[in-house]
Amino acid sequence: MNTASPTRKPSRIQKRNRKLILDAALEVFSTHGYRGATLDQIATCAGLSKPNILYYFTGKEEIHITLLNGLMDTWLAPMREIDPEGDPLEEILRYVHRKLEMSREFPRESRLFANEIIQGAPRIGPHLEAGLKPLVDETSTLFEGWMAAGKLAQMDARHLIFSIWATTQHYADFAAQVRVLMGEADVEGGARAHLDMMFRRLLRP
Amino acid sequence: MNTASPTRKPSRIQKRNRKLILDAALEVFSTHGYRGATLDQIATCAGLSKPNILYYFTGKEEIHITLLNGLMDTWLAPMREIDPEGDPLEEILRYVHRKLEMSREFPRESRLFANEIIQGAPRIGPHLEAGLKPLVDETSTLFEGWMAAGKLAQMDARHLIFSIWATTQHYADFAAQVRVLMGEADVEGGARAHLDMMFRRLLRP
DNA sequence: TCTTTTCTTGACCATACGGTCAGGAACCGC
DNA sequence: GCGGTTCCTGACCGTATGGTCAAGAAAAGA
Structure with missing residues (x-):
């Protein structure tokens, strides 16, 4: 059975x-x-x-869906760990670094999601709406509060989140391209330094 | 025949x-x-x-390769159009805007490349090495010259390029996700304003 | 017009793939 | 050791898919 x-x-x-x-x-x-x-x-x-x-x-699709559902939590954990009581700039930078780490540590998971989303999220669409959206809405509100309090530079919170996702996941999803263009260089270290500097400059009020 | x-x-x-x-x-x-x-x-x-x-x-694969090769030029054109004689900040911002426009105008092309790269570039790998790498090397050198001359903030030119690609192509490749999270909002306009502000802050010396 | 070349297709083929099933093997409580 | 349950597999099935082919339809020359 x-x-x-x-x-x-x-x-x-x-x-x-x-x-x-x-x-x-x-x-x-x-x-x-x-x-x-x-x-x-x-x-x-x-x-x-x-x-x-x-x-x-029961079939191929169930395996895929099980994977996506099981991974979703892990994937969103760093965002859940942002501390509303912490220092805004440091909290977001910590989030950036954690996302970048996950790109290095779990590139397969990143590519799995990327594949699914690129193809229109046919199997995970509902879960985006139910799981991801509330969390992003909540986090956006938090960011906006920080901005209104003058702790962060003013900007659209959702686009900020997109920028963080895009820049960090790029190193997992487009690893093949990065490898061609960077050769033997220390990609990991360079990326960490670059993104830290970039978001620090961006977010500083 | x-x-x-x-x-x-x-x-x-x-x-x-x-x-x-x-x-x-x-x-x-x-x-x-x-x-x-x-x-x-x-x-x-x-x-x-x-x-x-x-x-x-002759077969499925030839169609795919023909597509990728034919699109490569269009895809890289904006980078080729960066004017070494122009104002550094404005040239790069223009590049960012052009890339974002292409994301909106040619989302299928963007996803085609994304699919190929995510899966390890099995069919376009050689062309990355031969076509993309020289151009990126050249552009990186140009950026580094601008930085050395104090026209731009100091940073790793290649990671800067990655950040531009990642943030602009995100709106095409992850459109399904963006749609869920942004609803009916003016994604296009918001993205343009956000990225302009972001890279302006980042690059200003 | 007639001929040659280019273009188009229905029918077909071999393979790959997701999935099923009957029955055997391994494990487990007793 | 025994009976029942769980676990495992070789053989098989229907369909989808990439690709072929012979022969007809349309263009293009002459």
Whole structure:
């Protein structure tokens, strides 16, 4: 019986294999996109047989959705950690640095989301509305309060957030391009210094 | 006989149909990615039959590569238009605005490139090295000269370029997300004002 | 007009892919 | 050790997809 049974805590094997599958799927989906990924690739990558994959998940789409949902929390955590009581400039800079770190630490997750959004968010659209939007609205209000209090330079809070996302995730999503253009240089360190300077200049009242 | 014949100027019909195909392919590839796109979709979208598509192109991959190569020039044109003799700050701001305009005007092209790069640039990698890198190197040198002359704030020129690309293309590549978060607001105008202010603050010596 | 070349297509093919199923193997409480 | 449940797989199926081909329709020369 599969996981459809309502009350049944997952066995040791179940936990291990679902993790194997999701990890393999993250690898494959993030590099080939949803349509480009195949169950065979995921199975091989996970070290399991294809029917076994379908023993744990009802189909390809469920794997993808499970991944996206599970990752959403991790992905938004840094924004949730912005402290309304902290120093505005330092809080936002900390957020920038945390996002950049995540770009380096979880590039596959970043690309998974990027792939999904670029293609019109066909499978995660509802979750954007329900999960992301409230958080962004709240954070925007917080930023606007800081600006009104003269703690930050005046600007559109949502566009500021877009700029932070864009500049930090760029290093994960466009890594192939960055690698070509930067060669052997210390990309990570350079990016950190650049973004710190950039947002410091931008936000200083 | 197909286009492999070396010396043969394309007929009227040939020109029209190749254009139809490439335009349809841009639409389909940019929204579904390379693997997600099918020849049938492209054929339907172009109003031609599938075998007819394959009369003009040897296969799916050739269509994709032709698209990428043909678009590269258009895509890099704004960077080529930066005037070394112009006012540094205004030249770069003009570049930012031009890139943002292209995001609005050619979102499909932007997503096509984004898809390709995210997946590791498997089909355009060589062209990045040969076409993009020299131009970026040259532009970086120009920027560094301006910085050394005290016309711009000091920073890493390559990371500056990344920041410009990331923030402007974000509005095309992540349009689905922006739409959810901004609702009916005037995204275009807000983005223009925000990026102008942002890079002005950043670059002012 | 007649001929040659270019263009177009319906029918077809081989493969790849998502998914199913019957039955066997491994695990687990007893 | 035994019975029942969970876990696993080889073989298989229907469909979608990239691509081919022979032959007809349309243009283009002559």
